[in-house]
Amino acid sequence: GAVVSQHPSRVICKSGTSVKIECRSLDFQATTMFWYRQFPKQSLMLMATSNEGSKATYEQGVEKDKFLINHASLTLSTLTVTSAHPEDSSFYICSARGTGRGYTFGSGTRLTVV
Amino acid sequence: LAKTTQPISMDSYEGQEVNITCSHNNIATNDYITWYQQFPSQGPRFIIQGYKTKVTNEVASLFIPADRKSSTLSLPRVSLSDTAVYYCLVGDGASGGSYIPTFGRGTSLIVHP
Numbered sequence: 727g728a729v730v731s732q733h734p735s736r737v738i739c740k741s742g743t744s745v746k747i748e749c750r751s752l753d754f755q756a757t758t759m760f761w762y763r764q765f766p767k768q769s770l771m772l773m774a775t776s777n778e779g780s781k782a783t784y785e786q787g788v789e790k791d792k793f794l795i796n797h798a799s800l801t802l803s804t805l806t807v808t809s810a811h812p813e814d815s816s817f818y819i820c821s822a823r824g825t826g827r828g829y830t831f832g833s834g835t836r837l838t839v840v
Numbered sequence: 841l842a843k844t845t846q847p848i849s850m851d852s853y854e855g856q857e858v859n860i861t862c863s864h865n866n867i868a869t870n871d872y873i874t875w876y877q878q879f880p881s882q883g884p885r886f887i888i889q890g891y892k893t894k895v896t897n898e899v900a901s902l903f904i905p906a907d908r909k910s911s912t913l914s915l916p917r918v919s920l921s922d923t924a925v926y927y928c929l930v931g932d933g934a935s936g937g938s939y940i941p942t943f944g945r946g947t948s949l950i951v952h953p
Contacts, residue, residue: 732883760940769927770884770943819883821941829941831883
């Protein structure tokens with residue numbers, strides 16, 4: 727079946743540094759990937775949609791210069807949290823949609839900014 | 841995008857059948873209904889998807905009435921490991937489609953011994 731691999735599963739970084747999260751589709755090509763953020767006891771909130779070879783589309787209120795998304799190939803999308811601050815601490819989840827397939831989610835990345 | 845409404849929480853006991861209903865009054869003709877399960881600190885996991893009537897797989901059943909304005913996820917004989925948050929999503933996602941998976945609040949199911 728369709729598998730999405732997300733790394734790292736958890737990361738701790740210092741305030742002001744940048745963190746990159748990778749999302750890979752292992753056995754299918756993902757033309758579109760989605761990035762979500764989830765705070766404790768809350769639902770998944772869509773941050774942005776990334777399409778292979780083009781710029782990401784960000785949801786209202788999400789800073790595109792802070793959350794850099796790159797979808798350079800049909801199997802890899804990356805989310806870079808730049809100049810991270812404690813309020814960016816959250817659970818980040820990616821999802822991929824391949825041609826003719828439904829949606830598969832990564833296992834998530836727990837980001838803690840100290 | 842069809843908005844969904846689910847109960848915030850439900851409690852059950854091991855061995856019981858659990859039914860979680862989702863309302864989606866403005867579902868479109870091309871929309872499918874998909875249910876996901878999420879455990880703490882994990883990504884959502886696909887459970888079942890349907891368009892109309894009844895769909896059954898090895899883990900759950902999905903009942904959809906003729907007007908398709910609601911759907912019911914049925915989990916037979918739940919166990920403690922079924923404690924999770926369950927999300928109902930509506931959109932044209934059966935075979936790719938063009939919709940964006942958007943999550944509502946979900947239903948937190950707690951299964952007691």
